[in-house]
Structures are given as C-alpha cells and as structure tokens.
Amino acid sequence: MKRFASAALAAALVAAHPAAAQVTALVGGNVVDLDGKAPVRDAVVLVEGGKITAIGPAASTPVPAGATVVPMQGKWLAPGLMNMHVHLALNLPGSARIYNEKPEAKALRMLENAKKSLHAGVTTIRSTGEDGGIEFSVKSAIDSGRFQGPRWHTAGESIVPTGGHGKLEADGPYAMAKAVREQIKRGATWIKLGISGGISDERGAIAASPFTDEEMKTAIEVAHRNGVKVTGHTGSPQASEYALEQGIDAFEHGYFFTPELLKKMKAKGTWYIPTIVVSQKGALEFYRKIGSPDWYLARQASVGKVHWETLKAAIAAGVNIALGSDQYPYEPNEGTNATVREAELYQKAGMTSLQALRAATIEPARMLGVDKEVGALKPGYLADIVAVDADPAADIRALRTISFVMKGGEIVRNDAP
Numbered sequence: 001m002k003r004f005a006s007a008a009l010a011a012a013l014v015a016a017h018p019a020a021a022q023v024t025a026l027v028g029g030n031v032v033d034l035d036g037k038a039p040v041r042d043a044v045v046l047v048e049g050g051k052i053t054a055i056g057p058a059a060s061t062p063v064p065a066g067a068t069v070v071p072m073q074g075k076w077l078a079p080g081l082m083n084m085h086v087h088l089a090l091n092l093p094g095s096a097r098i099y100n101e102k103p104e105a106k107a108l109r110m111l112e113n114a115k116k117s118l119h120a121g122v123t124t125i126r127s128t129g130e131d132g133g134i135e136f137s138v139k140s141a142i143d144s145g146r147f148q149g150p151r152w153h154t155a156g157e158s159i160v161p162t163g164g165h166g167k168l169e170a171d172g173p174y175a176m177a178k179a180v181r182e183q184i185k186r187g188a189t190w191i192k193l194g195i196s197g198g199i200s201d202e203r204g205a206i207a208a209s210p211f212t213d214e215e216m217k218t219a220i221e222v223a224h225r226n227g228v229k230v231t232g233h234t235g236s237p238q239a240s241e242y243a244l245e246q247g248i249d250a251f252e253h254g255y256f257f258t259p260e261l262l263k264k265m266k267a268k269g270t271w272y273i274p275t276i277v278v279s280q281k282g283a284l285e286f287y288r289k290i291g292s293p294d295w296y297l298a299r300q301a302s303v304g305k306v307h308w309e310t311l312k313a314a315i316a317a318g319v320n321i322a323l324g325s326d327q328y329p330y331e332p333n334e335g336t337n338a339t340v341r342e343a344e345l346y347q348k349a350g351m352t353s354l355q356a357l358r359a360a361t362i363e364p365a366r367m368l369g370v371d372k373e374v375g376a377l378k379p380g381y382l383a384d385i386v387a388v389d390a391d392p393a394a395d396i397r398a399l400r401t402i403s404f405v406m407k408g409g410e411i412v413r414n415d416a417p
C-alpha cells in the first residue's frame with residue numbers, strides 16, 4: 001500500500017513504467033454517498049482513461065504499481081458540481097454593460113469564464129441562452145482538451161416572440177420552428193424559450209405571457225421531434241400552464257408557480273431550475289458591482305419574496321429540482337460562490353443537505369439524461385470529482401471548502417501544498 005507515497009516518488013514510478021496505462025489513485029479520503037448510505041472512509045479511488053475504475057476502502061483496494069498517488073487524507077470526495085442555468089457571456093443592464101461587443105471578444109470572455117467555473121468545482125454546465133451561436137465554437141475548443149472548462153450542454157440562443165425576454169426573435173409558428181431547428185443544427189441539446197417576461201427587461205410585466213398557443217406548441221413539438229428537450233424561462237403561471245400542457249420538460253426561475261401547477265409538475269416529472277440566488281440579497285453585491293440601474297433593482301426586489309415562497313412550495317411538493325444559478329457559477333455570493341450558495345439556499349428552503357447535494361450533482365445529470373456517466377462517484381463514471389473538508393451530504397456548507405477539482409481524470413486544481 002502506498003498511502004503516503006510522495007508525488008515525486010509516484011512520478012518516478014510512473015516514469016519507470018512508461019508503457020503502463022496511467023492510473024491516478026486518490027488515497028485516504030472519504031467518498032460521499034448520494035443514496036444516503038454510509039460514506040466509504042479511508043478510501044482509494046482509482047482513475048484511468050478519464051473514468052473511475054474502482055472505489056473501496058484502502059485496506060481492500062490495492063493501488064497499482066506506477067499509479068500517480070494523490071493524498072486525500074481528511075478530505076471528502078464528492079461528484080463535480082453541475083450548474084444548469086448559466087450564461088458564460090452574461091451582459092446585464094448597468095454601468096458595466098458591454099456595448100457592441102465583437103463575437104471574438106465574447107468568445108474569449110466565455111472561455112475565461114468557463115475556466116473559472118471549472119476551477120470553482122463546476123464540472124458540467126448547461127447554457128440557457130448565449131448569443132449568435134458563438135458558444136458552440138468555444139465548447140468545441142474545450143471538448144478537444146485544448147482549453148479548460150466544464151462539460152457543456154447548451155440551448156443555443158434563447159427564442160422569444162419579438163420584444164420578449166431573449167435574443168432570438170421569431171414570430172408565428174413557422175418562424176418558431178425555424179428558430180428551433182437552427183439551434184439544433186448548430187448543436188443545441190436543449191431549446192430555451194422565453195415564455196414570460198424577465199427581471200432584466202426594461203418594459204413589460206415579468207408575468208406577461210407573450211407566446212401565442214400556436215407558437216409555443218410548434219416550438220416544443222419541433223424540438224421533441226428532434227429528440228431535444230425544451231425549457232422555459234417563466235415568471236407567468238398562465239404561460240407555464242400552457243407549456244406544461246404542451247409537454248415542456250423544464251422551467252427556469254418560476255417566480256410565480258401556483259400550487260396547482262406544482263402538483264402537475266410533480267405528476268409529469270417536469271424539472272424546476274430555481275436560480276434562487278438572483279432574487280435574494282446575496283446577489284446585491286453583484287448588482288452593485290455591475291452598476292445595476294434602479295428600475296432593475298426594483299424588479300429584483302419585487303420577485304425576491306414570492307420566488308423564495310415558490311422554492312419552498314416546490315421542495316415541499318417534491319418537484320424534480322436541478323441546480324442553476326443564472327449568475328456565473330463562480331460569482332462571489334454571501335462569502336462563497338453562486339453555485340454553492342444556490343445549494344445552501346435549497347437546504348434553507350426545506351431540502352436536507354443530502355437532497356441539496358443531489359440537486360447539485362446527480363439530479364442535473366438525470367435531467368440531462370447523462371446520469372449513467374456523471375453526477376455520482378461510481379466505477380464506470382467519468383472522473384469528475386471535487387474534494388472538500390467535511391461531508392457535504394451532512395452539511396451542504398462543506399461545499400464552501402472545495403480545494404481540489406478533477407475533470408475526466410485530469411486534476412485541474414489542487415490547493416494542497
């Protein structure tokens with residue numbers, strides 16, 4: 001057993017066996033269990049070819065000769081976090097707003113934000129509205145391994161009727177169908193519809209429901225015919241109700257869900273991505289930083305309380321919840337970042353810490369349909385792993401102490417001396 005082998009020694013051993021497959025062994029940490037079972041203490045986690053190949057107690061899980069040994073004593077290993085509502089080129093109203101940003105400048109900004117997100121422990125994201133298809137190129141660059149960033153699922157551009165809360169305007173069912181098809185052609189694995197108004201709109205009520213029935217029906221139908229799921233930005237019970245009837249797969253924000261709607265969502269298995277951080281006081285430091293105008297702050301304040309009540313009701317109703325922040329995953333928020341704070345707020349609103357941890361890991365994986373690949377630490381899963389100082393399944397605040405991040409077997413961050 002090489003529990004205390006130094007990294008240098010491990011490197012030397014690897015160098016001595018250049019032909020051997022590269023194995024990384026995370027040794028001595030405790031592995032969190034997402035099913036509520038006891039953690040594996042003093043564990044060995046073996047990683048090879050980007051995947052987890054074995055997890056077990058150190059006493060019965062030998063470290064192969066030549067493995068790169070990474071000491072994890074005192075640490076808790078959890079799946080990499082998954083943030084399902086991200087805009088990597090966020091550009092909100094305020095004095096910090098960037099006007100006339102060129103696509104290449106935007107691409108570089110996304111790339112930088114992708115790296116920062118990964119280093120914060122977020123190994124998978126879903127984009128819910130970027131501009132002009134730029135993110136598909138940035139995503140390819142990351143997927144190729146040339147640049148660091150999370151695994152990336154994207155909805156392409158957010159589709160709306162003219163004047164709606166989103167960038168790509170389309171009017172009438174045929175234009176809707178084309179807009180949806182264009183995103184899928186570019187590589188979108190989700191479609192995002194702005195089915196109600198939003199906080200950042202200068203005009204119109206958040207509860208407005210601008211899609212006609214025909215437009216919404218067609219957009220959802222076309223996406224589903226292509227095997228692509230649909231999510232709706234919504235703050236409107238009326239728009240949500242109709243979208244649910246048409247078989248929409250998920251709702252973002254949901255500032256104003258009614259009890260009847262939550263009951264239907266529960267029955268249909270519809271996903272809810274709360275993005276609760278955007279309407280709570282922790283986001284104020286961000287809004288101040290970007291110089292948000294008064295009208296924006298007033299709209300944010302107007303939804304804060306009801307959004308919180310909706311989150312509590314959704315949790316109590318047992319609706320499927322996947323974590324999403326709508327802020328940069330790494331954005332500072334209440335002494336931690338937006339991703340971790342979002343999970344903490346789920347716990348405050350009624351989830352157990354284990355449920356909040358699941359909402360940040362395996363639940364998003366289920367929503368994306370990749371729960372046999374990521375979102376849990378099991379043999380055969382991709383090695384997307386974070387290390388923290390305590391058991392986050394017992395106290396979600398442990399996620400504040402992320403000090404190690406591995407994506408697909410590659411150590412992208414290790415704060416250990």
Ligand SMILES: [Zn+2]
Pocket residue numbers: 085087128129326
């Ligand atoms: Zn958003």
